[in-house]
Amino acid sequence: xxxxxxxxxxxxxxxxxxxxxxxxxxxxxxxxxxxxxxxxxxxxxxxxxxxxxxxxxxxxxxxxxxxxxxxxxxxxxxxxxxxxxxxxxxxxxxxxxxxxxxxxxxxxxxxxxxxxxxxxxxxxxxxxxxxxxxxxxxxxxxxxxxxxxxxxxxxxxxxxxxxxxxxxxxxxxxxxxxxxxxxxxxxxxxxxxxxxxxxxxxxxxxxxxxxxxxxxxxxxxxxxxxxxxxxxxxxxxxxxxxxxxxxxxxxxxxxxxxxxxxxxxxxxxxxxxxxxxxxxxxxxxxxxxxxxxxxxxxxxxxxxxxxxxxxxxxxxxxxxxxxxxxxx
Amino acid sequence: xxxxxxxxxxxxxxxxxxxxxxxxxxxxxxxxxxxxxxxxxxxxxxxxxxxxxxxxxxxxxxxxxxxxxxxxxxxxxxxxxxxxxxxxxxxxxxxxxxxxxxxxxxxxxxxxxxxxxxxxxxxxxxxxxxxxxxxxxxxxxxxxxxxxxxxxxxxxxxxxxxxxxxxxxxxxxxxxxxxxxxxxxxxxxxxxxxxxxxxxxxxxxxxxxxxxxxxxxxxxxxxxxxxxxxxxxxxxxxxxxxxxxxxxxxxxxxxxxxxxxxxxxxxxxxxxxxxxxxxxxxxxxxxxxxxxxxxxxxxxxxxxxxxxxxxxxxxxxxxxxxxxxxxx
Numbered sequence: 001x002x003x004x005x006x007x008x009x010x011x012x013x014x015x016x017x018x019x020x021x022x023x024x025x026x027x028x029x030x031x032x033x034x035x036x037x038x039x040x041x042x043x044x045x046x047x048x049x050x051x052x053x054x055x056x057x058x059x060x061x062x063x064x065x066x067x068x069x070x071x072x073x074x075x076x077x078x079x080x081x082x083x084x085x086x087x088x089x090x091x092x093x094x095x096x097x098x099x100x101x102x103x104x105x106x107x108x109x110x111x112x113x114x115x116x117x118x119x120x121x122x123x124x125x126x127x128x129x130x131x132x133x134x135x136x137x138x139x140x141x142x143x144x145x146x147x148x149x150x151x152x153x154x155x156x157x158x159x160x161x162x163x164x165x166x167x168x169x170x171x172x173x174x175x176x177x178x179x180x181x182x183x184x185x186x187x188x189x190x191x192x193x194x195x196x197x198x199x200x201x202x203x204x205x206x207x208x209x210x211x212x213x214x215x216x217x218x219x220x221x222x223x224x225x226x227x228x229x230x231x232x233x234x235x236x237x238x239x240x241x242x243x244x245x246x247x248x249x250x251x252x253x254x255x256x257x258x259x260x261x262x263x264x265x266x267x268x269x270x271x272x273x274x275x276x277x278x279x280x281x282x283x284x285x286x287x288x289x290x291x292x293x294x295x296x297x298x299x300x301x302x303x304x305x306x307x308x309x310x311x312x313x314x315x316x317x318x319x320x321x322x323x324x325x326x327x328x
Numbered sequence: 329x330x331x332x333x334x335x336x337x338x339x340x341x342x343x344x345x346x347x348x349x350x351x352x353x354x355x356x357x358x359x360x361x362x363x364x365x366x367x368x369x370x371x372x373x374x375x376x377x378x379x380x381x382x383x384x385x386x387x388x389x390x391x392x393x394x395x396x397x398x399x400x401x402x403x404x405x406x407x408x409x410x411x412x413x414x415x416x417x418x419x420x421x422x423x424x425x426x427x428x429x430x431x432x433x434x435x436x437x438x439x440x441x442x443x444x445x446x447x448x449x450x451x452x453x454x455x456x457x458x459x460x461x462x463x464x465x466x467x468x469x470x471x472x473x474x475x476x477x478x479x480x481x482x483x484x485x486x487x488x489x490x491x492x493x494x495x496x497x498x499x500x501x502x503x504x505x506x507x508x509x510x511x512x513x514x515x516x517x518x519x520x521x522x523x524x525x526x527x528x529x530x531x532x533x534x535x536x537x538x539x540x541x542x543x544x545x546x547x548x549x550x551x552x553x554x555x556x557x558x559x560x561x562x563x564x565x566x567x568x569x570x571x572x573x574x575x576x577x578x579x580x581x582x583x584x585x586x587x588x589x590x591x592x593x594x595x596x597x598x599x600x601x602x603x604x605x606x607x608x609x610x611x612x613x614x615x616x617x618x619x620x621x622x623x624x625x626x627x628x629x630x631x632x633x634x635x636x637x638x639x640x641x642x643x644x645x646x647x648x649x650x651x652x653x654x655x656x
Contacts, residue, residue: 027355032377033443046602049360115361270640274374274633276602305602309644312598317641 004242006249007150009192012157012185015060019158022059022092024048026159028166028299033272037295040288041167043159044275046305050116052234052281053156053182053303054085054146060155061144062089070095073141077128079105080234081304082146087118098135100128108308147181148240156182160189163299170197171296174284176303177201177210177254178235180243186301187250198294201247201254202287204230204262209238210247211254219244231259234280234304257286265289267319269302270312278307332570334577335478337520340485340513343388347486350387350420352376354487356494356627361600365623368616369495371487372603374633378444380562380609381484381510381631382413382474388483389472390417398423401469405456407433408562409632410474415446417472426469428460436636475509476568484510488517491627498525499624502612504631505529505538505582506563508571514629515578526622529575529582530615532558532590537566538575539582547572559587562608562632585614593617595647597630598640606635 026044034040045053062074073096076086083099090097097118101110102125110120123131136143145152163170163186173190175183183201190197203211207227213220219239227236239247247254257265265282268289269275277285284300287293354372362368373381390402401424404414411427418425425446429438430453438448451459464471473480491498491514501518503511511529518525531539535555541548547567555564567575575582585593593610596617597603605613612628615621 024355024357027352027375029352029375030377047355047357049358051602267637270598270604271635271637274379274604276598276604307599309595309599309647313641313645316637316644319637 004245006246007153007157007185007188009189011150011154012161012189015151015154016158016161018063019056019059019155023056025162028163029273031273034288038172038288038293038298041297041299042273042275042302043163043299044302045159046275046277046281046302050081050084050088051304051306052081052085053159054081055088056158057152057155057181058082058085058089058144059092061149061151062093064151065142069142073097073139074144075100075132075135075141076144076146077101077132078146079109081306083109083113084116086144087113087116090118091116096141098139098141100132100135102128106308147179147237148242150242153181153185153188153243153246155185157185157189159301160186161193164189164193167297167299168194169297170194170299172198172200172293172298174200174202174287174298174300176235176280176283176301177203177247178280179237180210180239180247182301182303183251184243184246188246191250198252199250200287201251202283203254203256204232204235204283205256205258206230207232207235208254208256211256213239213244214248214251214254232262232280232283234278235283255287255291257283257290261286261290263315264319266307266312266315270316275302276305276307276312277302278304281305332573334574335481335485335513335516337517339478339482340489340517343479343482344486344489346391347384347387347483351384353490356491357601359601362616366500366616366621366626369625369627370601370603370630371491371627372630373487374603374605374609374630378409378412378416379632379634380409380413381487382409383416384486385480385483385509386410386413386417386472387420389477389479390421392479393470397470401425401467402472403428403460403463403467403469404472404474405460406474407437409634411437411441412444414472415441415444418446419444424469426463426467428456428463430456434636475507475565476570478570481509481513481516481571481574483513485513485517487629488514489521492517492521495625495627496522497625498522498627500526500528500621500626502528502530502615502626502628504563504608504611504629505531505575506608507565508538508567508575510629510631511579512571512574516574519578526580527578528615529579530611531582531584532560532563532611533584533586534558535560535563536582536584539584541567541572542576542579542582560590560608560611562606563611583615583619585611585618589614589618591643592647594635594640594643598644603630604633604635604640605630606632609633
């Protein structure tokens with residue numbers, strides 16, 4: 001089996017041209033309350049209209065479909081941020097989106113996806129891939145995968161281009177890892193443009209299949225039951241062959257964080273950075289706080305901010321010390 | 329008594345030149361989940377390093393002090409965002425800051441002010457102006473007022489310049505009003521650059537002295553006990569002669585909002601815009617939601633995000649419906 005072809009920084013640059021004006025070019029937000037040895041900036045992808053970076057990959061992938069084929073619409077299966085990303089991106093292109101979601105998806109997520117004009121198809125547990133395939137068959141629409149596609153990786157990589165433009169002497173970049181599309185894309189851009197930077201993936205300890213896989217040199221599978229234990233519900237996927245090959249090429253290492261560290265990071269982002277993060281979006285700050293990183297300018301990717309009100313309230317209420325724990 | 333000289337858009341432009349590189353040029357964040365007849369953008373001043381717009385006025389005012397005088401430092405009295413703004417701005421200029429705070433100020437606010445290297449002077453109730461005057465006398469430092477100064481107004485006005493640049497056809501701008509420096513500055517810029525735009529101040533019903541004053545044509549005083557009833561602790565001041573004259577000149581009207589509307593807006597900003605707001609920072613969204621505004625592109629100023637963890641948790645927990653109340 002031949003090694004997959006890797007996305008290049010030129011692919012990422014082409015994606016950036018395609019996305020210009022359709023996404024928010026998020027600012028790097030300085031965090032002067034952090035460790036002075038490791039000056040910190042936050043890249044808040046939570047401020048994208050759908051609340052997560054996923055809109056970049058979805059727009060790039062849909063933009064790359066042949067226009068004659070694209071008019072037949074797109075299909076995606078997701079209960080999370082990818083669903084809203086594809087729904088939003090399809091609306092921007094004026095095409096139909098069919099989003100397959102499990103029946104147990106919270107009503108608010110279904111409502112948010114429908115807000116963008118998408119058709120939501122609910123299905124039984126474990127049937128979403130089959131239902132999506134059937135929709136592709138029936139409608140001629142194109143499937144947009146959440147991470148396992150070069151155009152999705154290149155779209156997410158535009159975040160890395162923006163970091164390299166705004167902070168060319170960045171020393172360390174910390175990126176959440178799940179299916180690996182985000183870290184593959186950002187890593188590709190940073191590796192090319194800031195060759196001295198260290199690029200860390202970050203995973204929950206309870207879903208650390210990529211950390212184990214990179215150590216072993218080949219993908220490690222964890223059961224979905226095990227991966228479902230983490231509160232970081234956006235980080236329960238595993239890399240594909242394509243993204244794993246990218247991660248092997250671009251990552252310095254993968255760091256892991258505990259559930260308590262993730263919760264503390266959500267609270268710290270809310271109270272000190274005034275940014276709402278979902279648990280998955282906060283793992284990079286958790287790694288910054290709890291690993292001994294090399295000194296130098298550091299960027300964390302806050303990948304998404306779609307958290308339910310009750311969970312946010314509970315986490316913030318349980319962390320009263322967050323307001324002062326960095327005080328002096 | 330002659331009418332005060334008003335700040336001009338050229339003063340605001342000069343302030344923008346002075347601030348460039350020292351503040352965050354905040355993006356306008358689109359809020360596609362809002363009312364389609366009144367497309368909404370949020371100007372998140374909560375993302376400034378001190379969590380509020382106040383840093384703009386403080387930097388401009390300190391930048392305008394004669395350099396020989398400036399070396400003697402600055403003094404401010406505040407228990408809120410102005411304290412941290414002056415502390416931060418003084419540190420940028422490498423000068424001393426003496427911040428007078430009431431003894432009952434929460435420890436976290438004192439710690440945040442000290443983080444920037446300021447000297448905090450605690451004083452008894454009602455004595456802060458006298459203590460500040462004594463510090464000026466002893467040290468030769470310059471007092472930086474929170475709103476009653478043309479340089480402070482011009483600094484806050486840079487927000488208006490940015491809005492006019494980013495959204496030149498803005499139809500409506502909604503701005504929190506307390507001492508009135510923010511609305512005076514933004515109003516000056518918008519009135520000059522977007523002459524057709526409507527500019528509304530927003531006040532809590534429980535501290536609506538400016539609404540009453542503009543209706544009457546002269547300032548109305550409310551007791552501090554009355555003004556202290558609102559949860560919006562940053563909106564308990566009253567305009568000075570200088571800011572009131574600006575508000576008379578630039579505002580279309582002042583809208584008022586209830587305490588419940590303010591709380592709902594804090595929750596909506598957190599869950600739908602993924603932005604943490606203090607109650608004072610959320611009044612413009614409350615007015616957008618609860619007043620019948622003219623159709624057209626609308627910008628709200630989210631003026632600050634410094635809220636205590638417990639209060640944020642309580643407000644978000646009490647608003648479970650926020651996730652879906654705009655769903656369709």
